[in-house]
Amino acid sequence: MTNRQLTPGVVSGRLSPRDYRDNFAxxxxxxxxxxxxxxxxxxxxxxxxxxxxxxxxGVDIPLFIQQIAQGHPDAAAKTIFDQNILGGMCARVCPTEILCEHHCILVDGKDGPVEIGRLQRFATDSAMTEGAHPYTRAAPTGRRIAVVGAGPAGLSCAHRLAMKGHDVVLFDARSKAGGLNEYGVATYKTVGDFAQREVAWLTGIGGITVRTGQMLGRQLTLEALRRDYDAVFLAIGLAGVNALRTEGETISHVHDAVDFISALRQAEDLASVPVGRDVVVIGGGMTAVDAAVQAKLLGAETVTMVYRRASGQMGASEAEQHHAASKGVRIITGAAPLRIIGDGAVEAVEFAHTVEENGTLTVTEQTFHLKADQVFKAIGQVLQGTPEGLQLSGRKIAVTGPGRTSMAGVWAGGDCAVGGDDLTVTAVAQGRDAAEDIHTLLTTD
Known part of the structure; x- marks a missing residue:
């Protein structure tokens, strides 16, 4: 370990240029x-x-694999894109170990399951490298649809609608399209500018106008969108972050994990991103793992993830938990934060052990402290604000069938809607299905 790694406090430049390059390969x-x-x-x-x-x-996986085996990766890519236009990104970030590969009949064999994810990437990368878009637009319908949110669900919906001849205006609150693919995925999972290259390739079909810096509730209103467009699809994600509701949450160097991941994704120089010497990540999902692993890769000496329930109930898959452990992240389960300790800046976190009986979690009187100079909160995200007049179910937009909301002419999909499960591939499916429903409604006499 170098002296730079041992530097106390939250600092940038802990590692050598080569270490950053190797760690984030x-x-x-x-x-x-x-x-x-x-x-x-x-x-x-x-x-x-x-x-x-x-x-x-619902990609026809055996078919696209057979097409690769026969030497036709472009045909394989078309098979994938027909169902999942973001197949390139999904090949990089999908938890295949709990989806397709987990259900492969060879999963328990000597060599394990077929490497479906890597084969999907091989096919889609081959097709996208050539540059030619595999789809052409249908004849113009004269219909205009507003898609709010340029993440996986919004991009998928916009592409399918444009392919059917509709004109689409794709709005996003941030300065770049891509949503979580651009801002919320661990840097080592999608190196370079793949998310932006995929957006450029997808919108290459034509008929899609991208307008950034446009947020629902600020620059945009649902009332105006319904008035000016033939249909509206909401894919606004979950922009709010759950609070810990503990003492000391607002002191310095206590951050939302999603902001940390976003900063890494957008950093031109990883050495400029500060990280603590002793980092604690509170949460057990994919965001928590991504934050913890990347803190370690940035040069943190100790990184500890703490989750309130058992490891089997963590949102992160077993494979992701193992990956975190392989990078030196310690995972503590069955513990809940009581307070963050520090005079102006975080110095430690106090936790209490928990017990669970019949689904009810109880905080015990057994406590412990973890030294920390930086804390990341990764305990889930929530819908920010209530879209005007829409019915909610729990803390998400209520939908029926292929994304129909309680308001005529308005659909929703992705994480903001009921059924969204924080997976890119699920968001893509919901955007695609909503587009099909919108098209049917707009073109049926």
Whole structure:
């Protein structure tokens, strides 16, 4: 360990340029053509393939793998894109270990399941590198649709509507389109500017106008959108962050994990991103893992994730938990934060052990302290504000069928709507299905 790593406090530049480069190299490198052929040959091409229903977008997985095996990666990409236009990103970030690959009949075999995710990336990267868009627009319908939110659900909806001949205006509150693909994914999962390249490729079909810096409730109102457009699709995500509701939450160096991940994604120089020497991440989902791992990769000496329930109830998959542990992240389960301790800046966090009986979590009197100079909160996100007049279910927009809200002419999908489960692939499916429903409604006499 270098002296720079031992620097106390929250500082930038803990590592050497080579360390940053090596630490943030791509987690799973792409297949070379010969490797893809070998991997594709392992698929048994099941007649009743269990991997297909395990994919939220329903991609015909055996078909695209067979197309790769036959030397036609572009045809394989078309098979993927027909169901999942963001197949390139999903190949990088999907938890395949709990979706398609988990249901592969070879999962318990000597060599494990077919590497579906890496094969999907091989096919989609091949097609996107060539630059030609695999779809052309239908004849113009004269209809205009507003899509609010340029994340996975919004992009998927916009592309499908544009393909059917509608004109789409895609609004987003941030300065770049992409949503969580651009701002919320661990840097080592999508290196370089892939998210922006995918947006440019997707919108290359034409008929999609992107307007950034436009937020619902500020620059945009639902009333005006309904008046000016033939339909509205809301894919606004969950911009609010749950509070810990503990003493000391507002002192210095206590941050939302999503902001930390976003800062890393947008940093031109990783050495400029400050990180503590002793970091504590509170939460057990994918955001918590991404924040914890990246804090360690930035040079933090100790990084500890603390989750209030058992490890089997964590939102992060077992594979992601193992990945965090392999990077030196300590995971403590069955503990809840009581207070954040510090005089102006965080110095430690006090936790209490928890017990769970019949689904009820109880905080015990057994407590412990973790030294910390930086704390990241990753305990979930919430809908920010209530879209005008829309019915909610719990803390999300209520929808029926393919994303229909309680308001005529307004659909919703992705994390902001009921059924959104914090997965890119699920958001893509919801955006696609809403687009099909919008198209049917607008073109049926």
């Amino acid at each position: 791509e987690k799973a490198p792409p297949f070379e053509p010969a490797q893809a052929l070998v991997a594709a040959a392992q698929c048994l091409l099941c007649d009743d393939a269990p991997c297909i229903p395990a994919c939220p977008t």
